[in-house]
Amino acid sequence: MAEMEWKPQKDSTVSLHQQITTYLKKKIIHGEWTIGMKLPSQRSLAKQFEVNRSTIVTALEELAADGLIETKVGSGTKVINNTWSLLASTPPPDWTSYVKSSIHRPNISIIQKINKAEANPNIIRLGTGELSPKLLPKARMEEIFHLKDNLSFSLGYTEPKGSLALRQAVSSYLKKKGIVATSESILIVSGGLQALQLLSIGLLKRGAAIFHETPSYLSSIHVFQSAGMHLLGLPLDEEGITCHTIGRLKRQHHAGLLYTIPNFHNPTGIVMSERRRKELIAISQTEAIPIIEDDVYGDLWLDTPPPKPLKALDTQGNVLYIGSMSKTLSPGLRIGWIVGPEPVIGHLADIKMQTDYGSSSLSQFAVERWLQNGWYEDFLTEVRAELRLRRDFTNNLLKKNFSDIAEWTVPNGGFYIWLKLKPMISSRKLFEISLKEGILINPGIVYDKADDRHLRISYSYASLEELEKGLITLAQLINRVAEG
Numbered sequence: 211m212a213e214m215e216w217k218p219q220k221d222s223t224v225s226l227h228q229q230i231t232t233y234l235k236k237k238i239i240h241g242e243w244t245i246g247m248k249l250p251s252q253r254s255l256a257k258q259f260e261v262n263r264s265t266i267v268t269a270l271e272e273l274a275a276d277g278l279i280e281t282k283v284g285s286g287t288k289v290i291n292n293t294w295s296l297l298a299s300t301p302p303p304d305w306t307s308y309v310k311s312s313i314h315r316p317n318i319s320i321i322q323k324i325n326k327a328e329a330n331p332n333i334i335r336l337g338t339g340e341l342s343p344k345l346l347p348k349a350r351m352e353e354i355f356h357l358k359d360n361l362s363f364s365l366g367y368t369e370p371k372g373s374l375a376l377r378q379a380v381s382s383y384l385k386k387k388g389i390v391a392t393s394e395s396i397l398i399v400s401g402g403l404q405a406l407q408l409l410s411i412g413l414l415k416r417g418a419a420i421f422h423e424t425p426s427y428l429s430s431i432h433v434f435q436s437a438g439m440h441l442l443g444l445p446l447d448e449e450g451i452t453c454h455t456i457g458r459l460k461r462q463h464h465a466g467l468l469y470t471i472p473n474f475h476n477p478t479g480i481v482m483s484e485r486r487r488k489e490l491i492a493i494s495q496t497e498a499i500p501i502i503e504d505d506v507y508g509d510l511w512l513d514t515p516p517p518k519p520l521k522a523l524d525t526q527g528n529v530l531y532i533g534s535m536s537k538t539l540s541p542g543l544r545i546g547w548i549v550g551p552e553p554v555i556g557h558l559a560d561i562k563m564q565t566d567y568g569s570s571s572l573s574q575f576a577v578e579r580w581l582q583n584g585w586y587e588d589f590l591t592e593v594r595a596e597l598r599l600r601r602d603f604t605n606n607l608l609k610k611n612f613s614d615i616a617e618w619t620v621p622n623g624g625f626y627i628w629l630k631l632k633p634m635i636s637s638r639k640l641f642e643i644s645l646k647e648g649i650l651i652n653p654g655i656v657y658d659k660a661d662d663r664h665l666r667i668s669y670s671y672a673s674l675e676e677l678e679k680g681l682i683t684l685a686q687l688i689n690r691v692a693e694g
Contacts, residue, residue: 214258226261230269238278238289249279249287320641320656321430327650334680337652338671339476339625340541345596345670347539347589354579367567370559372398372547373574379581380533380547387508388522389531391549397559400544400569402506402534403431404562409502409530410437412561413554418466421459421499423451425657425664427476428469439466443658446475450482453489457497467500473516474507474624477657477666481622484517491520494528506534506546509590511623512598527551535577537625538590543573597625597670604669604677611685615692625670630663633692637662640691647687649680 218229237243249255252270256263270287273279281287327333371377377393384391399405414420416438422428424443434441442463445452451470459465470490472482482490494501503520521531527550534546548558562568580586604627605620612618616629631637637653644651654664672680 218259218261226259227265227268227272230255230259230261230265231272234269234273235276235278238273238291243289245289245291247289248285249289251286318430318656320638320653323641323645324650324652324656327645333645333648333650334676335650335668335671336677336680336684337650337666337668339666339668340537340671341593342671342673344673345593347585350585350589351540351576354576365571368398368569368571368574370563370568371396371555372569373571373578376545376574376578376581377547379578383581383586384533384549388518389549391521391531395549395552395555397548397550397555397562398569398574399546399548399562400566401536401541401546402504402532403433404544405532405534405546405548406431406433406502406504408548408558408561408565410434410439412558413500414439414466417464419463421456421465421468423470423475423478425477425654425661426469427471427504427657429658430656446478446480448480449486450475450480451486451490453486453493456493456499460497460499465499467502468494469502469504470520471504471507472520473505474510474621474626476507476624477626477652477654477664478628479619479621479624479626481516487517487520487523491523491528495526499528501529502532503529504532506532506537507624508533509538510594510597510625512594512601513622516623521549530554535580538593539577539580539586543570543577545569545573545577597623600669600674600677601627603674604667604681607678607681608667611682615685615688625668627667627669629665629667631665631688633688634663635688635691637665640665640687643687643691644684647683649684649687651684 216233218226218233220226222229234243243249249270250258252263252266255266259266270279270281274281277291278289279287280290324337328335328338371394374393376398377396380396380398381391381393399408410433414434414437417440419440419442420428420434421442421444423446425446426441426443428434428441440463442459442465444455444459450472451468456468468490470482472487474481490501493499501520505519508516508519519531521529529550531549532546533549535543536546548555580589601621608616608618608627608629612629615633616631618627618629621627637655641651641653652666652668654661654666657666667681669677
C-alpha cells in the first residue's frame with residue numbers, strides 16, 4: 211500500500227481521531243481501498259499520520275463499528291464493506307483477488323522498498339544503477355530540440371521497427387563493435403527491460419527454462435517468471451559464466467535460451483574473457499541454444515575496452531543482442547534496441563505494435579542526432595573520466611574503511627563493486643538498519659536469494675560527499691550488526 215501524503219491538522223477544532231476516521235472512511239467509500247485490502251499496521255498508521263497509536267486505535271474502532279473494516283488476530287485489519295447498504299446489494303468486484311491472479315508477479319518486497327526509497331531525496335543511494343543527474347548531458351539535449359540546424363522531426367508514430375534514420379545510425383554505431391547488422395535486423399525498443407519483456411512473450415513457451423549467471427540481474431525482476439519461465443542459474447568464475455554443464459542441463463530442463471551480461475556484469479562487474487566468449491558461442495551452435503546478450507554496460511569501460519561482443523562472433527544468427535542508452539546517455543529517453551535475425555525482429559516488432567505502438571518519436575530523434583553527429587562518443591569520453599574518478603574514490607574509501615570486514619575486486623568498467631562481507635551477518639537485517647539511517651543498499655539476496663554475503667555498491671549515482679558519508683556509516687553499521 212502506497213504511503214499516504216495526507217496528515218491530520220493538529221490545530222483543527224475537529225479531533226485528530228475524527229479527522230483520521232473521516233479520511234479513511236472516504237478512501238473506503240470511494241473505492242480507493244477495495245474489499246479485501248489489508249490496512250497498514252497501527253504502528254505504521256501512527257507514524258504516517260504523526261499521531262499516538264491510541265489515536266489510531268480509536269479511529270479504527272469507529273470504522274469497525276460502521277462495518278467497514280474487520281480485525282482478526284494473525285491476519286491484520288482488512289476492508290470488508292464499502293457502503294452501509296452493501297449487505298442488501300450486489301457486492302462490488304474484489305479487486306484484491308484480481309491483483310493476486312494477475313499473470314505479472316509483483317516485485318519481491320525488498321525491491322519494492324528499494325524503489326520506494328529511491329524517491330526520497332534525503333536517502334544516500336549506494337546501490338542505484340544509473341548515472342547521477344549531474345553527469346547527464348542536459349544542455350546538449352536542450353540544444354537538440356531547439357533545432358538550430360533547421361531539422362524537423364515527426365510527432366506521429368514511427369514504423370513498427372522504429373525510426374529508419376535511428377536504425378541506420380545504430381547500424382553504423384554497431385559496426386565499431388564488430389557487429390554487422392542492417393536496419394532491417396534492428397528493432398528499436400523502450401529500453402532494455404522492454405526488450406526482455408518482448409523476448410519473454412514473443413519467443414518462448416510457458417515452462418521453458420532460462421539459463422543465466424548466478425547471481426543475476428534477472429533475479430531482481432520477474433519478466434520471465436511472469437511469462438511462466440523457469441530460471442536456472444550457472445556459476446560465475448573470473449572469466450564469466452561457466453559453460454561445461456550447458457549441454458547436459460539443456461537436455462534435462464528443455465532450456466529455451468541463455469541470458470548473459472558479458473560486459474561489466476550486473477551485479478558482479480565481471481567481464482567475460484575472449485576465450486570464454488568463443489567457448490560459449492561454440493556451445494550455442496553445437497547445442498542449438500539461442501543467447502540473449504545484454505550489453506547495456508558495454509560502452510562504460512574505464513581502463514581498456516572489453517572484448518568484442520558475442521554478437522560479433524556469431525555466424526549463425528544464434529545471438530539476440532540488446533543495447534540501450536539508459537545507462538549512458540539518459541535513463542529518461544527510454545531508447546534501446548534488439549539486433550537479431552530478420553524473422554525474429556519482424557515478429558517482435560509486431561508484438562511491440564500490439565503493446566505500445568512504438569517508442570517515443572522524440573526520443574528516437576534525439577538518439578539519432580547524438581549518434582549521427584558524433585556527440586555520443588564525445589560524451590562517453592567525458593562520462594568515463596567521471597566514472598573512473600568515482601570508482602577510484604570509492605575504492606580508496608573501501609580500502610580505508612572495509613579492509614577488515616569485506617573483500618572485493620576493482621571493476622574495469624560499469625557501475626558496480628561486488629562487496630563480499632566477511633562477518634556472517636544477515637544482509638536483509640543490514641538493509642533495514644541502513645535504511646533507517648538514511649543509507650540505501652542493494653543486498654545480494656536481490657540477485658540470488660541464497661546469497662546473504664554480498665552487497666552491490668554503485669559509484670555512479672551518489673555524489674562524492676554522499677559516497678564518503680554513506681560508506682563510512684555503512685562500515686560502522688556492519689560492525690555493529692556483527693557484534694550483535
